[in-house]
Amino acid sequence: MSDKAPRMTQPTQMVLRTLIAEPLRELHGIGFCEATGLASGTVYPILARLEGLGWLESRWEEPAVHVDEKRPRRRYYRLTEDGAVRAQVALDSAGYRRRRPSGQPRTAGA
Secondary structure, three states, X not given: OOOOOOOOOHHHHHHHHHHHHOOOOOEEHHHHHHHHOOOHHHHHHHHHHHHHOOOEEEEEOOXXXXXXXXXXXXXXXXXXXXXXXXXXXXXXXHHHHHHOOOOOOOOOOO
């Protein structure tokens, strides 16, 4: 597990909030697009970065499922246990920075 954290852009925060809302739920990429309103070209790179950091794990659905439904195969993502903790800390930290009045200096530990 890497100690690095992703840049906490608004899209990254939206994806993480979607994951945190139901941490045990698996969601496929288009499900993130629908939940966040973000385009797939924004969502998939975020998911790849989060998975690369070890915050997410993914799995491909069984071929029989998508073949029977006559659609492309889906890749499902969910938070790892450590990823859920890191995501919550990162979101809390991003929320704190956003609420601090502009022009006010950061204090030690903030």
